[in-house]
Amino acid sequence: MRMYSGQELVRELSQAFGPSGCEDGVRAFIRTQIGASCDGMTEDRAGNLIVRIAGRGVDYDPAEERRLMVSTHMDEVGFMVREITDEGYLKFSLIGQTDPRVLCGRHVVVGEENRTVKGVIATKAIHMQTAEKRTKATPVNKMYIDIGAKSAGDAEKLVQVGDYATFDSDLVPFGKDGRYIKGKALGGRLACAALIEVIRYLHASSCELAYDVYFAFTCNREIGISGASVAAFTVNPTLAILTGATAVNDLPGVSPEARVAALGEGCVLSLADRQTLYDAGLTRFAARCAEEGGIRYQIKQGDSDTSDGAPLQRSMAGVRTVSLSVPVRYTHSAACVASYEDYQALLNLCKAVICGLKP
Amino acid sequence: MTLNQLIVSLCSLMTVSGNETCATQELQSLIGGAFDEMQVDALGNHLFIKRCGRPGAPKILVDTHLDEIGMMVTGIREGGFLSVINIGGVDTRILPAGEVAVYGKQTLYGVVATSPVHLLPAGDTEKLKPIGEMLIDTGYSKEELEELVPLGTPVGFRPVYTELAGGRLCGKGFDDKACGACAVFGIDAVPPRELAGDVYFLFSAFEETGSCGARTAGFGLRPDYALVMDVTHARIPDAEDRTLSPMGSGVSIAASAVTNRRLTRMTAELCRTQKIPFLMEAEPGNTGTNANVLGNAAEGIPTVLLSLPIKSMHSAAEVLGMEDAKALCQAVKAFISSREIAEVFGS
Numbered sequence: 001m002r003m004y005s006g007q008e009l010v011r012e013l014s015q016a017f018g019p020s021g022c023e024d025g026v027r028a029f030i031r032t033q034i035g036a037s038c039d040g041m042t043e044d045r046a047g048n049l050i051v052r053i054a055g056r057g058v059d060y061d062p063a064e065e066r067r068l069m070v071s072t073h074m075d076e077v078g079f080m081v082r083e084i085t086d087e088g089y090l091k092f093s094l095i096g097q098t099d100p101r102v103l104c105g106r107h108v109v110v111g112e113e114n115r116t117v118k119g120v121i122a123t124k125a126i127h128m129q130t131a132e133k134r135t136k137a138t139p140v141n142k143m144y145i146d147i148g149a150k151s152a153g154d155a156e157k158l159v160q161v162g163d164y165a166t167f168d169s170d171l172v173p174f175g176k177d178g179r180y181i182k183g184k185a186l187g188g189r190l191a192c193a194a195l196i197e198v199i200r201y202l203h204a205s206s207c208e209l210a211y212d213v214y215f216a217f218t219c220n221r222e223i224g225i226s227g228a229s230v231a232a233f234t235v236n237p238t239l240a241i242l243t244g245a246t247a248v249n250d251l252p253g254v255s256p257e258a259r260v261a262a263l264g265e266g267c268v269l270s271l272a273d274r275q276t277l278y279d280a281g282l283t284r285f286a287a288r289c290a291e292e293g294g295i296r297y298q299i300k301q302g303d304s305d306t307s308d309g310a311p312l313q314r315s316m317a318g319v320r321t322v323s324l325s326v327p328v329r330y331t332h333s334a335a336c337v338a339s340y341e342d343y344q345a346l347l348n349l350c351k352a353v354i355c356g357l358k359p
Numbered sequence: 360m361t362l363n364q365l366i367v368s369l370c371s372l373m374t375v376s377g378n379e380t381c382a383t384q385e386l387q388s389l390i391g392g393a394f395d396e397m398q399v400d401a402l403g404n405h406l407f408i409k410r411c412g413r414p415g416a417p418k419i420l421v422d423t424h425l426d427e428i429g430m431m432v433t434g435i436r437e438g439g440f441l442s443v444i445n446i447g448g449v450d451t452r453i454l455p456a457g458e459v460a461v462y463g464k465q466t467l468y469g470v471v472a473t474s475p476v477h478l479l480p481a482g483d484t485e486k487l488k489p490i491g492e493m494l495i496d497t498g499y500s501k502e503e504l505e506e507l508v509p510l511g512t513p514v515g516f517r518p519v520y521t522e523l524a525g526g527r528l529c530g531k532g533f534d535d536k537a538c539g540a541c542a543v544f545g546i547d548a549v550p551p552r553e554l555a556g557d558v559y560f561l562f563s564a565f566e567e568t569g570s571c572g573a574r575t576a577g578f579g580l581r582p583d584y585a586l587v588m589d590v591t592h593a594r595i596p597d598a599e600d601r602t603l604s605p606m607g608s609g610v611s612i613a614a615s616a617v618t619n620r621r622l623t624r625m626t627a628e629l630c631r632t633q634k635i636p637f638l639m640e641a642e643p644g645n646t647g648t649n650a651n652v653l654g655n656a657a658e659g660i661p662t663v664l665l666s667l668p669i670k671s672m673h674s675a676a677e678v679l680g681m682e683d684a685k686a687l688c689q690a691v692k693a694f695i696s697s698r699e700i701a702e703v704f705g706s
Binding site for chain 2: 150182
């Protein structure tokens with residue numbers, strides 16, 4: 001298996017097939033990319049991958065059992081086939097909170113990780129729509145996937161009810177000097193890439209670690225029934241760092257408060273989301289690490305969105321939790337857009353916080 | 360080059376109405392070799408001539424349109440976003456988070472911006488913005504864009520092609536350059552001495568904005584008779600109209616007041632005798648194609664309309680069936696070789 005790093009690692013992860021409940025391919029890929037660069041790797045029965053880097057140095061006391069959990073999710077939004085019509089089209093349901101407005105005309109991949117066919121989410125041509133319909137998003141129950149099958153029998157040779165689908169979308173660097181990247185699943189997968197690089201770094205370096213560090217690559221985040229709670233139960237952490245994406249709305253005409261955060265302004269520190277007030281002390285510590293390390297960061301405006309913060313913070317007897325994320329535009333679409341520099345800021349800040357934490 | 364490859368090569372070209380001459384060089388190199396001569400006129404019509412070598416032979420016009428729907432840059436906004444308007448009937452439902460190419464001083468990649476649902480007011484989550492309010496994210500600053508993207512720059516869908524099962528091809532621009540590719544294949548398959556006349560293959564301009572290219576080219580050329588080819592809607596499950604041709608049934612031949620009944624009947628008969636799959640399609644009045652204007656150009660041009668059924672017309676993910684495209688090639692070949700038609704309609 002080839003080892004990837006930098007933008008190639010991001011590309012491979014973004015293009016991997018892994019809607020909620022079907023993360024096997026992503027997990028297998030992450031395992032190969034970490035390989036022997038860790039002190040232990042396990043899968044729990046919920047499908048989470050947990051990777052351990054042992055504590056070391058003067059502040060590390062194995063008797064104290066201090067554990068730091070660093071979490072991201074592997075899954076992505078997608079679709080599930082719910083019916084094959086007589087004409088050979090696929091009716092589907094959403095997996096996760098995809099915006100129906102971004103679905104018409106999108107290329108998709110249908111099946112499972114090792115058995116897929118290409119398809120497209122069909123649209124009724126503009127000529128056949130009434131003026132009123134042209135101003136409204138098509139509801140999901142009116143959409144269907146065309147895989148080219150001519151009949152139900154044709155389609156059943158290729159797919160079955162219960163099959164998964166995701167967007168079929170390549171990773172494209174664009175903008176000035178390729179500073180932005182476009183791809184699917186640029187939420188958890190950006191953080192997956194960052195954590196793989198952090199694990200490799202911690203394994204190769206001799207930096208002191210006051211905590212045993214457990215990296216959790218989790219399942220089912222997008223459907224809201226988070227695997228992160230199971231991972232937290234398994235790890236039983238003292239502290240937790242949640243990584244992922246923050247959906248931003250930094251468009252012309254949107255007021256600065258309503259933008260949430262902005263592309264190119266660095267790693268996002270969240271004070272709160274709709275379910276979680278993050279640990280103020282840890283958040284201040286992360287900000288100080290960023291300042292001392294010359295790492296660009298921004299404080300998220302408002303408390304939009306939900307995350308895996310709540311399941312982490314509320315697990316066991318409670319866990320102090322901090323949130324570090326990459327700002328992403330057009331999340332949950334085939335064309336998520338992120339800044340590569342923001343991704344690097346997340347990676348560097350994760351390293352700085354993990355190595356900087358004292359008992 | 361296979362038919363599939365020629366369709367993808369031609370449809371990938373940016374030919375948004377008004378920018379037809381941007382493709383002149385590529386057209387010359389892609390299809391010029393199949394013809395004796397190429398001419399480009401004042402409106403951007405591209406005319407390719409293949410001669411039969413007999414003086415006074417009939418002039419046969421084969422028309423498909425070169426232009427495609429798209430957008431045009433009308434403003435540059437803070438943060439590196441572009442405002443656009445549509446050119447022709449762009450399906451706005453496919454635009455949010457869609458991928459585009461901005462054909463400025465260099466070709467830029469762009470994504471159509473959309474706001475996260477959880478940040479929208481409750482009533483706005485199902486609304487689609489009119490195209491004039493949509494923004495294209497380019498990853499450049501406003502100042503850089505002012506240098507790279509002059510106002511009026513054309514914007515097209517990013518060309519991405521996927522082969523689906525059952526010989527289906529999915530991508531942008533099939534309307535109408537896929538028919539153009541079929542025409543070139545059909546014409547190239549006939550040796551000059553077997554042609555029923557001199558063939559004038561017109562890749563016409565401005566169809567999507569009112570068929571004005573075919574109108575003026577028809578007037579200038581005065582062909583003896585004409586074959587127009589355009590895409591038509593294939594049957595889809597959610598269309599009210601159940602008479603649409605199912606994909607895979609071959610060529611659709613239009614019955615219409617704007618086309619010539621006798622020429623239409625003879626063309627259908629030609630398909631029948633040569634076992635080229637076809638269906639008749641009732642288009643009594645306006646066909647929405649260049650046939651509307653060619654029939655009435657100059658002193659009137661006897662015209663027949665053949666169509667290629669596609670799905671999701673005017674989107675970035677149109678779908679065609681290769682078996683239908685192959686049938687269209689055969690129909691073109693039969694039409695331009697037909698001595699019977701030349702005898703009746705040749706001057």
